[in-house]
Amino acid sequence: MQPAYTDTYYSRTTATPERYPAAAGRIEADVCIVGGGLAGLTAALKLARSGRKVVLLEAQRVAWGASGRNGGFVSAGYATGLVAIERRVGPDQARELFRLSMEGVEIVRNTIDVLGIRDAHSVPGIAKALRYDSRGALKQTSERQQSEFGLQLRYLPRDEVRELFISPKYHEAVLDEGAFHFHPLNYARALAREASRLGAAIHEHSPVVAADLDGARKIVRTKSAEIAAEHVVFTTGGYTGGVLPALQRSFLPIATYVLLTEQAPELVQGAIRTRAAILDDRRAGDYYRLVDGGNRILWGGRITTRTTDPRDIAALLRREMVTTYPQLSDLQVEIAWSGLMAYARHLMPQIGQWKPGVWYCTAFGGHGMNTTAIGGTVIAEGLTGESDRYRLFAPFDLAWNGGIFGRAAVQLTYWSYQAADAVKEFRAR
Template sequence: MAKQTTYAGDGEYVDSYYAYSANPAPERPPLKEEVHAQVCVVGAGYSGLSAAITLAEKGYQVRLLEGAKVGWGASGRNGGQIVNGLNAGLQSFRKRYGEDTAKFVASVVQEGGEIIRDRVKRYEIACDLKDDNVFAALNSRHMQELEERVAVWESYGLHHQELLSREQMQEYVRSDLYVGGVVDRSGGHMHPLNLALGEAAALESLGGVIHEHTPAVRIDDSGPKPVVITPDGKVTCDTLVLCGNAYLGSVVPTLSWRVMPVSTQIMATKPLGDALAHSLIPSDACVEDVRYVLDYYRLSADKRLLFGGGTVYGGSDPSDIKAKLMSNMLKVFPQLKDVPIDFAWSGNFALSFTRVPQLGRLGDNTYFAQGYSGHGVVGSHLFGRILGEAIDGDRSRFDVFAKMPWVPFPGGRLFRVPYSTVGSWWYALRDKLGI
């Protein structure tokens, strides 16, 4: 029978550099029967894999359903940057939810990166993991924001970040565009799809079962146990974990309208060679600027420049990704004008209006996590662990996030895209004017 997906075409990976350089992985057959699972997880991205591994390490029997292939969505297409924190800053948590909540968030903002490093080491995952990420300032206002960020983080006992002058920035990234920046020693970068594939193998080594090309068509929660209906089978489970994020679609309408899919784009140059690559980013750190619509980039293991940026609210792909990104790349590195681009791709993340990830329950036995708003690499690993803790009986950390109120987009589904687009234009104009 042909592979069936509801959102992913034939379910194969997009034509990205990550798919081109992915480690070998086994075929994981779709579900074609009715089964029972102690825990069923929907979505084999970082959230689902992190929750599943957390539970499997505790002895739970876990079955993971993926509508396409492991890491098919944002987890296998992102910039590969380990950027500590959640999209909403510690200042925002303090202002909205109070000092106690801000202290709690500060205690976990680096945990996602720690989880990644621990699992890479424990399960011997080959994903080109490297240290350091750099935040780059284009003007004095950006630099002031970074100074405030470092001061706030240090006030909560987080001392891994160091301010960089214009001259010091040259040691990390050789571009005349920046007036200074910050290096986070606890940040880093890696091959995101290979991380997901390695985590899938880790889950299977713990007894977990993964079914690819098995989309959740419908969730039936009318009985005492949740049931996931798939095209050729179903899973009845004691506990259900929903981790579809931007690709959950209309399967669970109560969740899908809480977030908005937003696409971001990345391209990869041809291999630059050691000398040229070193002349661009001598530190081999990953870099992102601090504009509202930002650029982010790093070197791959084979010395390509991976350059990303741009947003399309609503999640559609731009007609020409290279054209969308090229002018920004050349502002940073004009010497790359004639360097060919080998790959260009797009992918969606789920944006929440408050930029705070959403964690919670639907009824007694169904848990969910979504809305990382562009900071999903670390956030998803953290929230997956917290989901696993809650299912195992410790809801202390889960409850802090679950009690944070979510806010709908102004204008609802019909106007959330134009509203966000206008807001994006306004903030982009402020960045351009340096105000």
């Protein structure tokens, strides 16, 4: 019997039972995609629609990794801010990149509509909440983004914030009414289902063990199969192996943690009186939303460079939840889980062509729901010659992740963020 998904809220509420066979034998294809997360599935679907013969290889199950066990937030932007992107590439290219992130949101939204993915359970609204008074900076930033990009943002002053989030911690927020949150695993499985219907061959439990990427026809090998293709697209993330060392060295696997509370509608809705998701704006902050019809809280937060779960994962997250909402002190945790995201040092996705016929699309940590969609799309466009928009990401290439020193730097940076956040909160009291 094939192993199941990691035990999460999403795996417990998976809508459909389909499985895909492991790859076997000699297979000819136009494109071989390595990685069955949202980026790979988006590319597979677009390429299948264009008539390409696609083979997708997934080491575990479709969307088994971060793609199927994240917070489910779909909003514009990247893991780093617009100002940081401007410093690296200039204002014009930064604006183009931001608009691509907005397009990623619309790709997900339109796909849900076109395919009728009711089990994606899309809910509008994501609020970015601050634990201090920004003295006009938050409102100014939101007004700039409204003016430049047409985002549907609404500033929420302190009184309105505390009517929606019954917590003494929050001072102001911005509600992105064009963003939404959803069930990422059901969405990903619907992508796989549609790509398969259009002729893409999807293979689960087919980890790649070797690849010859130098010839005109690339050869990708699993334990039981050999795939020959003109193009190979690597769309793996935090669980990437060593088949393409340049890719594995270019980002760090970072763990994040999520819990699901017990079912307690009165208690839950007495603390959170909005169906919008909440993104705590602390750089070391939390993200959470109501699920199961508003009866439970899905709460995520904390990051670490360790790739094994701490024993007290549920207790750590629950402490954050109760500190924010003391009235939830009696609310119990039903399950907790973790997942590995891929973060590059520049905090941008890595999207491009490594050599002729070899493409990469990865490092979506922190903002993957929109960037996986646009990443898979622009790679498919580049491969077919429809556009060269993937080149906009060229300044954010496969830079070395720093190895063990990179891991230490990331963890130290996260701890420094936590300290800075604590100082801001203390001053706001």
